Amino acid sequence: MIVNLQPLWMKSPNRSARGGTSTVDLIIVHDTGGPVIGPALNHFMHGSGTGRASAGYIIDTDGQIVKIVRVSEAAWQAGTTYWHPRNGVNAASIGIEVVHRSCSYPAAQYASLITLLTALVQAYGIPRSRIIGRSDIGTNDSGRLGRKSGDPGSTFQWSKLEPQNLSPGIGRRVGVAPPPFPGSFLDQFPTGALRSGDNDTSRRFGGTVRSTVTGNPVQELQEALRRIGYSVGTPDGDYGQKTVWAVRMFQKHFHEMGLPENGRVDAATASAIWTLS
Numbered sequence: 001m002i003v004n005l006q007p008l009w010m011k012s013p014n015r016s017a018r019g020g021t022s023t024v025d026l027i028i029v030h031d032t033g034g035p036v037i038g039p040a041l042n043h044f045m046h047g048s049g050t051g052r053a054s055a056g057y058i059i060d061t062d063g064q065i066v067k068i069v070r071v072s073e074a075a076w077q078a079g080t081t082y083w084h085p086r087n088g089v090n091a092a093s094i095g096i097e098v099v100h101r102s103c104s105y106p107a108a109q110y111a112s113l114i115t116l117l118t119a120l121v122q123a124y125g126i127p128r129s130r131i132i133g134r135s136d137i138g139t140n141d142s143g144r145l146g147r148k149s150g151d152p153g154s155t156f157q158w159s160k161l162e163p164q165n166l167s168p169g170i171g172r173r174v175g176v177a178p179p180p181f182p183g184s185f186l187d188q189f190p191t192g193a194l195r196s197g198d199n200d201t202s203r204r205f206g207g208t209v210r211s212t213v214t215g216n217p218v219q220e221l222q223e224a225l226r227r228i229g230y231s232v233g234t235p236d237g238d239y240g241q242k243t244v245w246a247v248r249m250f251q252k253h254f255h256e257m258g259l260p261e262n263g264r265v266d267a268a269t270a271s272a273i274w275t276l277s
Contacts, residue, residue, distance in 0.1 A: 007057065007065035007116075012044050014054035015073045018091050024071065024124050026093035027117065028078055030055065030134045031100040031152040037061070040099060044068055052076060055095035057116060063108030065116060071124065080147065081137040082231035083130075089137060094120060098152060110160045118164060131161070135249050136230065143231050145245040154255050185210070185217045186267055193266040194221060196244050200237030218243070221265055224277035225250065 018024075032040040037060045044054045045068070054075040058066045069075040077095030081088060096116065098109055120126060133156070138148030185205045186192065192206035200216040203209055222235035222243055230246040244263035251259040251269060259269050 007067040010041065010045060010066055010068050012054040012068040012075070013046075014044060014052045014076045015069045016076070018072070018074045020091075024092055024094060025126055025130055026083060026089055027120060027126055027131045028089065028093050028095045028134055028137065029113070029131070029152050029156070030077065030095060030097045031156070032058070032097050033101060033151075034099065035061075035101040037064075037066075037099045040097060041066065041068075044097075055097040057095075058097040058099065059109050059112050059116070060099050061106055061109060063106070063112035065112050071120075078134065078137065080139055080141060082139050082143055082145075083132065083137045084226050084229045084231075087143075094124075094126075098156075100152070100156075102155070104155055105157070110157075114161060114164050117161065130229075132229070133158075133253060135252055139231050142242075143233055144242050145231050145249045149249065149252065154252065157256060158253065159256050184212075184214045186270055188212060190267055193264040193269075194218060194239060195264045196239055196241070198239040221247075221270075221273070224273050227277040228273070 034040055037058065040058060044058070054069050055077040056067065056069050056071060056075050058068065060066070071094060074090045075095050076090060078089050078093065083089055086092060096113065098105065098113065117131060121128060134148045134151035138151070139145050140147050185194065189206055189210070194205060194217060195207055197207065198204050198218055200218045203211055203213065205213050205217060216237050218239050219235045219237040222232045225232050225243070225246045226235065228250070230250060231242065232246045233242045247265055247269065248261055248263040250273065251261045254272055255261065257268070257272060259272065260266070265273070
């Protein structure tokens with residue numbers, strides 16, 4: 001007779017108290033970057049110096065869930081991160097590592113991930129819109145995204161979670177066309193795209209000075225991305241590298257929609273951002 005017990009429990013020493021943060025309100029999905037569970041578990045159970053790391057849970061390729069840090073404690077899973085309004089998310093998040101290196105994620109992993117996410121959302125009241133990927137939050141020291149741009153990667157199908165109604169926010173597809181966004185730029189130039197170097201003050205949009213465009217399209221874009229949660233710094237109307245990388249990580253998360261991962265905001269990307277913000 002086979003007895004199926006979930007999850008297994010292995011206590012990682014790489015953990016800490018959640019400190020003054022009493023509310024866990026974020027779940028981060030990672031991939032391990034390796035094809036088998038052994039090296040990942042060994043790393044999370046040991047490690048040394050600045051290389052010490054852990055997560056709340058790890059899901060093997062066959063769907064087996066291993067719990068390694070209690071939810072009452074913070075796992076060392078995210079490093080330098082931002083998700084509005086918080087710099088550094090470890091103290092308020094639960095990390096789930098999925099064993100994966102390349103190719104498609106197995107169906108057994110998605111089934112276990114959905115089961116685990118459902119239980120965590122119900123048990124801790126975590127907003128469904130705050131189930132995101134490491135690539136959505138991993139920043140460098142200046143706050144620019146892109147430090148973990150391939151985690152959990154372009155083969156991870158966020159749409160697998162949608163039928164379970166887990167993520168009506170960041171994880172949903174865009175179904176209804178939104179109002180025009182941002183400003184009047186895409187109204188006047190529907191095939192154009194906001195891009196690096198655009199600036200509200202100089203009225204440069206789509207790489208060209210356009211005096212007929214009203215409002216502040218770049219700042220509106222930055223504010224919308226920040227409402228979703230992405231790191232853009234202070235919305236200032238200048239389409240700099242923080243904005244470029246925030247757009248790229250948004251596009252990467254929604255790769256199943258066929259968005260170009262180029263950091264530019266065309267009509268399709270603008271529609272997705274507007275709907276979710």
